[in-house]
Amino acid sequence: MAQTKVNQVLLHAIELFKNDKEAQTAIDAGTKAKIDAKLVEAAYGGKDEKAKYETDGSSHAAAKAVAGCNQDGSISNKQTIAYTMQCLTLQDSAATARPLGGTASPGQWDNANDNLGTEFAKVKKSCPKGTGGELTPESIRSLLRNLRSHIKVIDANGYLGEFLTTGCTGHSGSGLCVKYTKITDSKDEFNTLTFVKALTDAANLLEARQKAVEKRKQLKEALVLELKRAYNVAAELQLQVQAHATGRVGTQPADKAAATDQNKKTNAKQ
Structure with a gap:
């Protein structure tokens, strides 16, 4: 019986440690650094592209031109938040449009072509603060x-x-917008856009981390209970060993029977 209890404790402890390892893996996958990397991917396409937005953008020509606004907001086959913001706020002609329903005049694609970093700083200021x-x-x-x-x-x-007419060309007559061929009257591939996928990944990593943290808390509580069980089993075994050592275990029934026989004999003589 005691050996069975020991085996049960060991098996349960092994399972707890296995689950704890799986939880730790999820926690490691959702570190701040990894979440931040996903956010940078969503915003700029990656850390290299982010660095280019902090310069004149001479090595990031696609981000300095309006053409991608009419093609899912794509630059170098990536759809980013930064470029989407440019499409919604920069104009490719005289500043007569009013981006985002506001009253301010738009920035200019020509200026972005001259210095991407400087013009993008203006783009960010046109957006409301979080x-x-x-x-x-x-x-x-x-x-x-x-x-x-x-x-x-x-x-x-x-x-x-x-959107006014024709397409998203950055002209006041057509509109400051993003045209999505991935989202039409017959299909919806919104979730395949780079920034959407990256943000979804970030959300999933965060959620998995939160669940894993809570699971580890529960596992620690379960492990404490298992340690108490192990202590009780050990105490039970110790009592049995002590009982055997004193010769009491297994002899008491025989002693009782002998005493009963002696009583019968005494009564018979009387």
């Missing part, structure tokens, strides 16, 4: 759902921003 707070899986997913709701299908293609 409210701050903790980044959570649900806040990321809510942001993506909200953004998707602003993409409207017009003449079979999806458009984000101010």
Whole structure:
């Protein structure tokens, strides 16, 4: 019986350690550095592209031109938040449009071509500041759902921003927008866009980390209980060993029987 209890404790402990290792793997996968890397991927396409946005962009020609706005907001086959912001706020002609429904005049693609970093700094200032707070899986997913709701299908293609006519060419007559061939009246590939996929990955990593942290907490509590069980089993075994050592275990029934026989004999003589 005691050996069975020992085996049960050992098997349960092994299972707890296995689950703890799996939880730690999820925690390691969702470190701040890895989450930040996903956010940079969503914003710029990667750390190398981010660095180019901090210069004149001489080695990032695609980000300095409006052409990608009419092609899913793509530059070098990546769809990023930074370039999407450019498409919604920069104009390729006289500054007569009013980006994002505001009153300010737009920036210029010509200026971005001269110095990407300087013009993009202006682009960022045109956007409202965030409210701050903790980044959570649900806040990321809510942001993506909200953004998707602003993409409207017009003449079979999806458009984000101010679409007027023809396409997203940066002219005041056509509109400051992004044209999505991936989002049409017959398909919706929103989740395949680079920034959407990267943000979704970030949300999933965050969620897995949070669950793993909670799981490790529960595992530690379970391990404490298992240690108590192990202590009780050890104490039980020790008592049995002591009992055997004193010769008491297994002899008491025989002694009792002998005493009973002696009593019978005494009574018979009387």
